[in-house]
Ligand SMILES: [Cu+2]
């Protein structure tokens with residue numbers, strides 16, 4: 038123990054036998070399948086969303102390959118429509134929404150607030166099994182004839198098509214409950230289980246972000262559930278809510294859908310913000326610039342994001358007043374988002390910036406998210422939106438946010454907490470190479486799409502006018518590069534589990550509670566009840582000795 | 590090609606075959622503007638410039654600090670421990686706020702121009718009917734065309750949008766116009782078309798632009814395409830979507846026109862395959878003899894209540910169209926054919942219809 042008193046004393050008795058951790062404290066199939074330990078549930082989520090991501094990525098590659106030629110390389114239009122729908126639905130519902138809260142969030146939230154587990158461990162396990170049920174149903178829907186509605190399920194097409202829309206609707210419904218339960222759990226955990234001394238403004242920003250996300254999940258997701266149920270009823274019993282032939286209104290569907298799906302964008306992106314806030318601070322060894330402003334801007338975004346759904350419908354013929362309000366409020370969300378980006382950059386400024394792989398992924402996020410956010414501003418302007426809506430410009434924009442930013446933040450977080458989770462380190466060299474490949478491949482995939490889009494290439498096209506061919510080909514090559522980068526990442530991460538070096542006790546020099554527990558943590562997270570006596574991100578308390586110590 | 594192994598080769602050449610790629614504006618982002626909505630381009634490039642400025646600023650500062658302040662020894666402390674700076678935070682909140690408010694106001698004004706249909710456009714109203722996966726256009730005079738539409742340069746035009754089935758979207762990139770076509774309600778879109786290039790002496794003043802369906806509508810969404818022909822007033826007066834072949838034109842043109850016309854006007858009651866309808870089928874009215882001459886069939890008719898048998902010939906066909914009640918086909922003693930007064934003196938169109946009816950004997 039140095040003279041620097043760490044926020045929490047950690048004691049790691051040097052014993053001969055390997056220390057008991059949550060990974061080795063029990064074994065056997067049921068010790069995982071029936072576990073109530075948030076860390077094991079987090080790992081199961083990680084495996085699940087990882088597989089969903091790879092499946093969604095495979096569909097993406099097929100889409101890109103097909104678009105190599107104007108008349109399409111691989112599929113009939115019918116098959117193409119199914120493949121792009123599968124890509125969207127898998128990525129959104131099975132990966133991006135649950136990925137960070139389910140895996141990393143589950144893993145670190147209780148550690149960060151200094152709790153033994155989440156408040157409702159059984160509900161947590163139920164969330165995971167609901168996710169699994171949703172995933173199985175989605176796969177079943179493919180077997181039952183697939184679905185070709187796009188991930189947005191717009192009526193009335195989704196009412197008339199003869200594909201397995203009800204099954205995938207059921208999948209989305211079930212996945213929604215998984216998401217709601219996780220949100221509920223996190224809210225209760227943050228309110229009830231914070232360690233002594235952990236005041237609201239001593240919470241790490243990851244916790245703030247997950248907390249804001251949870252509020253959105255609990256409030257917005259039910260609307261999605263209701264909407265898919267209505268679609269199912271409409272298909273089965275023809276009740277006439279959305280079907281114009283029965284006097285229904287298809288635009289009403291759009292309102293319901295985006296009332297969920299816009300906040301869902303923030304359900305997806307707020308946890309990513311949380312990860313990045315942690316990472317820039319730890320790897321610059323500097324307190325987060327404008328902590329309170331970032332915390333409040335998360336909440337502000339959570340609230341305003343409920344009021345901007347109409348910006349997805351500027352061409353749908355809503356009234357001028359609605360356009361006015363939705364566009365105005367959309368610009369308002371841009372401000373807290375910009376504040377966050379500026380604050381992160383200011384945190385790095387004059388820090389002690391470590392160029393390790395988590396930080397590289399985080400830096401890649403900062404650059405890509407700048408583009409994703411700024412192009413969002415272009416799309417928010419009303420008259421320009423009328424031209425760009427439903428073109429590849431929109432496709433590129435939301436991939437910069439969903440793939441470029443959220444997935445990269447997920448990767449960054451994964452690299453950051455990987456040693457904490459498994460006590461193993463991956464190859465830093467390979468990690469840096471993979472990050473570079475992913476960064477290059479990603480930009481090469483989507484920059485051509487911005488240009489195509491503003492030149493008028495509509496989205497969801499199986500065939501296209503020949504002047505777009507060079508852009509599509511560049512984009513396809515980019516996607517292949519991106520795919521190689523991801524494959525490399527999967528390879529070295531898995532390899533580290535088999536033959537990785539032992540991770541250090543405090544691999545990166547973090548000062549939040551998650552780094553004040555042994556690595557990997559014991560079954561009940563802390564050997565002693567943690568007590569918080571310092572402000573969050575106070576790096577003067579950094580125990581340099583613990584950073585050098587290897588895990589035992 | 591690989592794809593023939595997996596999918597059927599495409600049946601028809603794509604509808605956009607032969608339409609040249611649009612000219613691109615000087616910044617390379619948009620097709621050259623072919624309407625009057627300059628605000629879209631102006632605001633886009635303004636916002637774009639602002640975005641590039643902020644992007645360079647953010648990445649510049651970021652990369653500078655990453656390089657200049659990178660950690661060289663493992664226990665290096667940061668150069669500063671500042672946690673906030675209120676003036677700076679106020680500045681970087683206010684400047685973006687002002688900028689986005691400009692963008693909002695400009696964009697809103699621009700969208701009003703695009704959604705409020707001016708009076709001249711009301712006077713020049715077309716209808717666009719979308720159905721899976723084709724477009725039908727109806728001109729102010731009631732004539733129609735499919736998957737192709739002609740508009741006059743410099744003359745504002747309004748399209749009333751109607752869908753027969755699911756959602757579609759009417760999108761002409763060169764005009765910057767996009768509007769969802771929603772089943773169960775009418776929407777409208779307007780623009781004032783212009784040429785995007787100078788024409789050489791004697792070159793026909795005509796340009797063709799893409800019209801896409803931008804809202805996913807199922808199987809052939811990507812093939813739901815139409816051509817927008819912008820032409821001058823002179824060409825417009827010749828109603829190019831409705832050109833009637835003259836007597837000296839080749840017979841194939843007449844047959845083709847006759848077919849198109851009959852499709853639109855006659856075949857709701859008549860069939861060409863022998864099937865019964867509101868009126869007698871056209872199949873078998875003529876047959877072809879060994880020398881290739883058309884021979885009319887024998888037919889029972891009622892003239893003034895009297896039943897007689899005549900031989901179908903050109904005169905009978907023309908009379909049936911001009912004066913349907915004069916000789917009634919015997920199976921239809923009550924008549925029921927609509928009056929086509931406008932055809933009475935229209936020898937050119939009648940000739941085409943006749944040619945088409947006769948051509949049914951060819952196969
Ligand atoms: Cu949105």
Ligand SMILES: [Cu+2]
Nearest residue numbers: 802804806810
């Ligand atoms: Cu369509």
